[in-house]
Amino acid sequence: MENFDFEIEWQFAEPYRRVDLPDLPDTHPVRVFADYWMTRSEEDSPMPRSEFSPADLPQVIPWLMILERFGDSDYGYRLCGTGCVDLFGIDYTNCELGDHLPEESAETRRREFEEVWREAKPVYSHTRVPIPGREFLRIFRGVFPVSTREDQLDQVFVVIASAEPLGGQRDDIEPA
Numbered sequence: 001m002e003n004f005d006f007e008i009e010w011q012f013a014e015p016y017r018r019v020d021l022p023d024l025p026d027t028h029p030v031r032v033f034a035d036y037w038m039t040r041s042e043e044d045s046p047m048p049r050s051e052f053s054p055a056d057l058p059q060v061i062p063w064l065m066i067l068e069r070f071g072d073s074d075y076g077y078r079l080c081g082t083g084c085v086d087l088f089g090i091d092y093t094n095c096e097l098g099d100h101l102p103e104e105s106a107e108t109r110r111r112e113f114e115e116v117w118r119e120a121k122p123v124y125s126h127t128r129v130p131i132p133g134r135e136f137l138r139i140f141r142g143v144f145p146v147s148t149r150e151d152q153l154d155q156v157f158v159v160i161a162s163a164e165p166l167g168g169q170r171d172d173i174e175p176a
Contacts, residue, residue: 016108016127019140024124029063029083029161030142034122036060037144037157046120046145046153063161065092066146067113069154075113084160087139088131105130112143113156120145120153126163138163 024031040051054061062083067075075097085091090100097113098106112123122144129137140163146155 016125019124019126021124024140028140029060030140030159033060033159034142044120046147049146049148060159063159065158067156088129089134102130116143116145116156117153
C-alpha cells in the first residue's frame with residue numbers, strides 16, 4: 001500500500017456539494033441503494049442491519065463501504081467493496097477515517113457522518129476523488145444510517161460510484 005504526501009494544494013479537486021436523490025440516475029448504485037434503504041427503514045430511523053441482504057443488491061455491493069463508529073467522532077472501515085478499491089486505488093478495509101485522505105476531505109466526511117448520525121437520514125453528494133492521480137474522477141456518494149441493535153445507530157453504509165454512466169439494467173426493488 002502506498003503512502004501519500006498530502007502536503008499539496010488540491011487545485012483540481014471539485015468542491016463537495018450536496019445533491020438531491022432525484023438528481024441521481026435511476027440505475028446509479030447510490031440511487032438503487034437509496035430506494036432499497038427506504039423500503040427497509042422507518043422515517044427518521046436507521047435501517048436495521050438485519051433487513052439488509054447483500055444477495056438483494058449484487059450490482060451495489062462492489063460500491064459499498066461499511067463504517068463503524070468508535071469514540072465520539074472516529075470511524076473505522078469494516079468493509080470496502082471491490083469497486084471502491086478500484087476507484088480509489090486503496091483498500092480502506094480496517095483503516096480509520098482519515099487514513100489516505102487529505103485532512104480537509106476527512107473533516108468533510110466526519111461532518112457528513114455526524115449529520116447522518118444525528119438526523120438518522122441519508123445524505124447524498126457529488127465530488128471528485130480526493131486522492132492524487134485520481135482527482136479527475138467524479139463520484140456520487142450516499143451515506144446511510146444503519147443499526148445492528150434495535151433503535152441504535154452504530155454503522156454507516158456509504159455507497160460511492162462514478163458519476164459517469166455505469167450502464168446496466170436496474171431490477172425493481174420489492175418492499176421488505
